[in-house]
Amino acid sequence: MGSGASKFDAAESADPPSYRESVRDSSGRSISPEHSISGRFTVPNPSLTSTSLHEASRRFPAITVTSAEGKITITHKPLPTFKPGYGSKPPAFQSASNRAKTIMGEKALGLSASLLNRDKGFLAQQREGGGERISPDGSREYGSDGDSNRSGGSERAESPSAQKDGFNAEVTEVKGKFLFVGLSNAGKTTLIELMSTSRKFQVHETPSKGIERNIDFMLPGERDKVHDPISVMMSTEMKKSPSRKFVSPEKSLKKKLFEETQEQDKDKDGDGEEKKEEPQAQAQIPDNTNQDTATTKNQDKALEETLSQQSNTTTHPDINLLSTPPPLSRTLERQTAVVLPLPPPSTHTTTHQCIIRGHAFTAMDTPGRPAFRHTWYENLNAVCCIIMVVDCSDWSSLVLAAEQIRRLSGKEGGFKVDKDKQNAIDRLPVLVLGNKRDLAMKTEGGIYDERKLAEVLQMEKWLRNEHGRMWTVRVVCAMDMEGVADSLLWGIEERWKVSKGAS
Numbered sequence: 416m417g418s419g420a421s422k423f424d425a426a427e428s429a430d431p432p433s434y435r436e437s438v439r440d441s442s443g444r445s446i447s448p449e450h451s452i453s454g455r456f457t458v459p460n461p462s463l464t465s466t467s468l469h470e471a472s473r474r475f476p477a478i479t480v481t482s483a484e485g486k487i488t489i490t491h492k493p494l495p496t497f498k499p500g501y502g503s504k505p506p507a508f509q510s511a512s513n514r515a516k517t518i519m520g521e522k523a524l525g526l527s528a529s530l531l532n533r534d535k536g537f538l539a540q541q542r543e544g545g546g547e548r549i550s551p552d553g554s555r556e557y558g559s560d561g562d563s564n565r566s567g568g569s570e571r572a573e574s575p576s577a578q579k580d581g582f583n584a585e586v587t588e589v590k591g592k593f594l595f596v597g598l599s600n601a602g603k604t605t606l607i608e609l610m611s612t613s614r615k616f617q618v619h620e621t622p623s624k625g626i627e628r629n630i631d632f633m634l635p636g637e638r639d640k641v642h643d644p645i646s647v648m649m650s651t652e653m654k655k656s657p658s659r660k661f662v663s664p665e666k667s668l669k670k671k672l673f674e675e676t677q678e679q680d681k682d683k684d685g686d687g688e689e690k691k692e693e694p695q696a697q698a699q700i701p702d703n704t705n706q707d708t709a710t711t712k713n714q715d716k717a718l719e720e721t722l723s724q725q726s727n728t729t730t731h732p733d734i735n736l737l738s739t740p741p742p743l744s745r746t747l748e749r750q751t752a753v754v755l756p757l758p759p760p761s762t763h764t765t766t767h768q769c770i771i772r773g774h775a776f777t778a779m780d781t782p783g784r785p786a787f788r789h790t791w792y793e794n795l796n797a798v799c800c801i802i803m804v805v806d807c808s809d810w811s812s813l814v815l816a817a818e819q820i821r822r823l824s825g826k827e828g829g830f831k832v833d834k835d836k837q838n839a840i841d842r843l844p845v846l847v848l849g850n851k852r853d854l855a856m857k858t859e860g861g862i863y864d865e866r867k868l869a870e871v872l873q874m875e876k877w878l879r880n881e882h883g884r885m886w887t888v889r890v891v892c893a894m895d896m897e898g899v900a901d902s903l904l905w906g907i908e909e910r911w912k913v914s915k916g917a918s
């Protein structure tokens with residue numbers, strides 16, 4: 416799996432890239448040059464391909480991927496119209512089963528990851544060749560290092576290397592960086608990792624080497640303690656899904672344990688003395704679920720006790736649940752599961768190239784721990800939009816986040832710089848992302864109403880200023896990227912307005 420799943424075969428490239436008309440809004444402005452990318456791919460596992468493509472389309476809102484007889488076409492979807500300003504309707508929440516499918520589909524995304532990396536590669540090629548930068552309105556505002564005679568939108572020329580391999584991707588590059596700030600554990604890194612084109616899709620096929628989540632080795636009851644919706648969702652949704660043959664980890668553990676117990680019993684049958692010493696709990700371990708509930712509960716309890724004695728589970732400080740395989744694991748058939756990287760707390764600022772709905776932008780991920788928060792302010796001069804991520808499932812962290820918004824605003828003892836720089840900073844659009852909507856909906860004190868969140872964070876008070884700074888608040892879920900793309904498009908739009916106003 417992974418990027419090796421598909422191999423781009425330049426020699427077989429048959430169809431030239433085709434372009435469609437740019438999409439224009441009501442004022443005639445081009446908002447998203449739509450295009451398609453054609454090329455021939457050699458896909459070693461054809462049965463995987465349709466799933467891969469389906470899931471690629473689903474997972475990356477920017478693209479639609481279709482295939483016909485080995486030919487893969489990627490089409491960038493047009494931008495939806497969106498209204499700046501806060502208080503807009505929260506994005507519709509995907510159904511749990513769709514989310515689960517999305518996550519399971521990530522297994523198939525090695526293909527789309529490699530395709531998107533080609534997007535990235537193409538951008539790099541454009542830059543190297545002094546490529547153009549096309550703004551949403553089709554102008555070449557940032558084309559100083561490119562060929563100024565080129566035109567924007569659908570008339571743009573291909574880069575030589577893109578022609579060579581028959582692959583052409585048109586992505587609007589947003590100049591300027593998006594600064595992600597927020598308290599530790601708000602989910603900045605998670606968000607950026609999921610948007611980043613360099614993200615690695617790890618598939619849990621080989622034994623664990625680093626930090627991994629492993630749903631196989633959760634003991635009965637342990638799953639409820641997991642502060643990790645993906646594992647919970649995957650395990651429950653997989654059980655529900657009729658199309659997927661799922662053997663629950665508990666059942667397979669029970670079965671194995673019961674088989675082992677029976678084998679031990681057989682051994683001990685031949686040895687009369689040992690048979691008497693056999694503890695009763697193990698002899699009663701169930702292997703079917705048809706018994707009445709009370710008996711099953713007792714048996715589960717006995718099983719849990721037995722397992723907890725036998726297993727050797729440890730918890731990693733950076734992960735909510737990390738179980739090392741219990742001794743029985745070697746005999747268990749392991750469920751292949753998608754593993755998302757779980758980032759450790761950041762200690763320094765990192766930059767990532769991200770793509771959202773055909774817009775490539777650079778995200779700066781800053782650390783949220785108090786000792787490193789000075790990096791937020793150090794980078795303020797170099798960015799075009801501030802994205803503050805808050806954990807809306809945690810009331811206490813929201814109070815602290817409001818304080819940080821005050822500091823960022825520069826008002827009443829907030830962060831101040833030279834007057835000319837301050838003016839620029841005061842104009843920076845601020846997008847507040849209330850992350851972890853999934854948890855907020857389940858947690859007491861969690862806030863998933865955007866107006867309420869704005870009130871708690873006192874955004875009106877701190878962010879409204881005489882420079883007409885734009886700001887908004889959106890509730891999102893980084894885990895399934897629900898609402899993220901729409902929110903960032905707001906930031907991208909505002910960033911253009913600011914740059915236009917300044918010029």
Ligand SMILES: Nc1nc2c(ncn2[C@@H]2O[C@H](COP(=O)(O)OP(=O)(O)OP(=O)(O)O)[C@@H](O)[C@H]2O)c(=O)[nH]1
Nearest residue numbers: 599600601602603604605760761783851892893894
């Ligand atoms: N339930 C849920 N958990 C999330 C979501 N987004 C992030 N998390 C979890 O929140 C934890 C912290 O996420 P990070 O991305 O490391 O947080 P951060 O803001 O980068 O933290 P620092 O690096 O310390 O600044 C991780 O365990 C994530 O899995 C979400 O939308 N829902």
